[in-house]
Amino acid sequence: MRADMQQDRILHTDGLAIGYDSDLITGIGLDVMPGRIVTLIGPNGSGKSTLLKTLTGQLEARGGMNALDKAQNMSMLMTSSVRPRMMTCREVVAMGRYPYTGRFGKLKESDEKTVDHALDLTGSREVADRFFDRISDGQRQRVMLARAICQQPRVLILDEPTSYLDIRYRLDILNTIRTIADRDNVAVVMSLHELEPAMRISDFVVAVGEGRILRSGTPQEVFEESFIRRLYGIEDRDISLLGPGPWMEKTADIHAGIEENGTDTHRTGARAIMIQGTMSGAGKSMIAAGLCRIFTQDGYSVAPFKSQNMALNSYVTSEGLEMGRAQVMQAGCCKREPLVCMNPVLLKPTDDQGSQVIVNGIPVGNMRAAEYFRYKQQLIPEIMSAYEKLSGMADIIVIEGAGSPAELNLKKNDIVNMGLARMTDAPVLLVGDIDRGGVFAQLIGTLELLEPDERARVKGLIVNKFRGDIGLFEDGVRILEEKGHKPVTGVVPYLDIRLEDEDSLSDRFSVRGKKAFDICVIRFPRISNFTDMDVFGQAPDISVRYVDDPDGVGDPDVIILPGTKNTGGDLEWMRQHGLDDAVISYARAGGGGVVIGICGGYQMLGMRISDPEGVESGVTSPGLGLLPVETVMAREKTRTLYTGHIPSWKGVLEDMSGMQVTGYEIHNGITTPAGSDPDYTDAEACVYAPDGTGCCSGNVYGTYIHGIFDEEGVAPRLVSLIAAHKGKDIDVSMMRGHFDESEAMYDKLAAHLRECLDMDSIYEMMGIVRP
């Protein structure tokens, strides 16, 4: 790539020597590409301004070569204070149009528009009609920048553009500069005194001192504290007044296994990398998981982190706390126990507008979207303390973003994407999904919509889910790098791998075709923990169909009522759609169809569900009446891991009784036998599990245990029994226990990513130098 770019360079010096009466700096070799920001750093008097003046042609070069086209192609902002009298700021800005106007400098309409735009871009509109010598230094600086922008140069040369400015305007100016570089493809060469912004905004840093260029390269390469301290001659000074910065020694010990010469030193503890996607389902979780495993394989102590999950699926940790499943899976990749601090905020949608908000594993209440939008600001300390906790126990933290970082309407107070990247100071890899099409628009569009500082955080692009011959995408990579000004860290071929799904947006619900053994899962609108059924997907002869209308039910071999976030609501939904009758008639048909209810599904199978505390709807509603149990909703949630045995089931699945299962329970209600219910006639056939985790009656089975099918042997036995009952022969040899399978899968994923990702550059982004 670099060889191609050489031809695009817009400013080039070779062996340049500069100075006034004698050589100040010699041997300057610079190559500046369009869209890149090159920053000069160095002590006062080191010759930064002299170099810039030589580049602009104000000073003659004392030797060497300095190639740059003039006039229309270059504009500048210098530190000298010019104060023309009786000249409005608008006139000053309009001077930038000089090379474009005619003999008498008359502005055309298009010129006026450019002037307006430049004024807006620098926030100078309000001073436009005031005299330039009557405004503050900071305003003047911005107006002069507007003038430089107005000239629409290809190279922008800025000498201390942030001088005189308070932090707000400094921020604005830096953002503006980044925007111009990225959007208009302008090359920027500037000097900066402030090192922190220099470190963040620059694509390339040139450190000037001792009469030569001491070091040049990416910010990571240049901002090394011992070098910075030497550059400014503060090796043995007390620097406590400066606060944290690139001049600071490390504040915390880095765990063994990481080289000591990392760059970004004010992070405490762990190094971080953040995976953000251009959209939901771009494959963030998978990439994050793969990286977790790769780092783990490379000998680091790794932990996953995602500030906020929006998912119906949740997992209960050994501490009895609820967290998103994706981080559980990723923790598995890290060979770690899942901890709630890996996912401090979990939102479980309860209906179209509201969600249950779970902070640090404990529900704090239901909130409407708008309400949560206001509330989430308060969660920052929680998120940060969770992160700190995690960084205390890991070398590397792999952070996953949520959705897209460019959801402009939701960006305020963002705590999941760029907001989090900023808080944790993590480099970002942006993942686009080529399988769904429009990957250029996804990646470049997302970059375009980011604020300049955010864009600077993105260190690499990943094209995910590529199908076909990667060689054919070389052009694509080149275009992405040219237009995005970011390296493509990897093109990841489509990997047909089944990891835990994060939420209900996955492809699984689109399965329609029936196979030899047909499982019908009722697709509740607020379905949760649907990974319970994943184990069946492994066998080629089994179809797992998610059905949301009675016609779709057909004549399956088993119907499963999965978990739901809102039992009452989804039960009502079943009634409205006639699914209740479909399930009941299936269960009561001649053969006695097998119906399994899990958690919320189990509650529905009972006689009634009462809600005296108003946890859900507050009303008591009758259940499907297939099991002689009743459920009382309670505010207190049951959250436990479960290890036990299948109780003495009757019916078709009788032979499964006593099998060991491990899983977990998450539910609000308590389900107890309904006693001598007059509506229920077949009470004798009912078996109620002694530990209260389930009940079975005939071929209807209810259980609170999520993951009940995951234990080795459980699912194959279940399928075999039902198939035998139906007189079918189903090959279940492919089915493996859920958790056993994942280890191999994680390694497969890691190997896959190693092949297509530039791991060296990813380590470099994190400031880790591999031996």
Added chain:
Amino acid sequence: MIMDRKRVTIVFILMLVCLAMLVWINAVTGSVSIPPGEVISAVLGRSSDEMWTNIIMNIRLPRMIAAIVLGGCLALSGYLLQTFFDNPIVGPFVLGISSGAKLTVALTLIFLLSKGRNIGSFGMIVSAFAGAMMAMVFVLLISSKTRSMSLLVICGIMIGYICSAITDFVVTFADDSNIVNLHNWSMGSLSGINMTQVTIMSVLALVCLACAVCMSKPISAYRLGQAYAASMGVNIRLLKVMLIVISSLLAASVTAFAGPISFVGIAVPHLVGNTVRTSSPAVMIPSCFLGGAVVTLMCDCIARSIFAPTEVSISSVTAVLLVPVVIRMMLGRRKNAG
């Protein structure tokens, strides 16, 4: 253009009205009062009174046109010099350019008269321009050594004094017959200008004015300073040469015909600038010219009528009227800077 157009238009109209009134006053008043109706017929060549026609056409009209043209030249020269030095308190007189021109004109005059030959208008201008450029070169040498505005002005005044001293020295040893003439001229006076001279100065002034208007775009950029102007593609070297040549030529032609007239060059651009409230050269160049014309015509009117029939030097009037303006401006700037 970005400015208060309405304000600029009003100022122009006001200046033209003032100019018309002053022309009228100048035409009818003087040591001989001429009735207004006769003035018009004299100009139209229908007057029966030959003396009145003579007074109007050969004395008052050339003098008025000279006042207008030379006043405009002085103010424009001042404006260009102020632009060049980025210094609002410079002008051809303060920088010693007028005095330099005066010196060479005096030398040439005495030298040629001693040979018994008269000097033509053209010779006057050439010698004045040579003197102006000589003084200018000195000023440029000084300005390359210092950035201080006041030091530059003080050096200019010193140059002016040296030139005046040499002029006085030459005059002291000149023939008596020449002294009266020379004395009048060296004090600055618009009297005795004939129509041929008026034609020459008008052509010269118009050429300079046209050049200045053509340079309004680079001058406009030059307001932001050399470095920025250069970065926008202004040919700085050419612009500087043009500024120096044109401002010197303007100052020289004034000095050649009317002797040194003080302070119009400094004060008028300042007064005009404050009135139109823009420093855009496209506005400033014509309005300085017009403003200089109005002020000089007014001062000449005062000079010849205040102690009539005795005429005072026009420089005395401009000094009395304009020095307070200049002082006020300098104080005002000090306040702004503070």
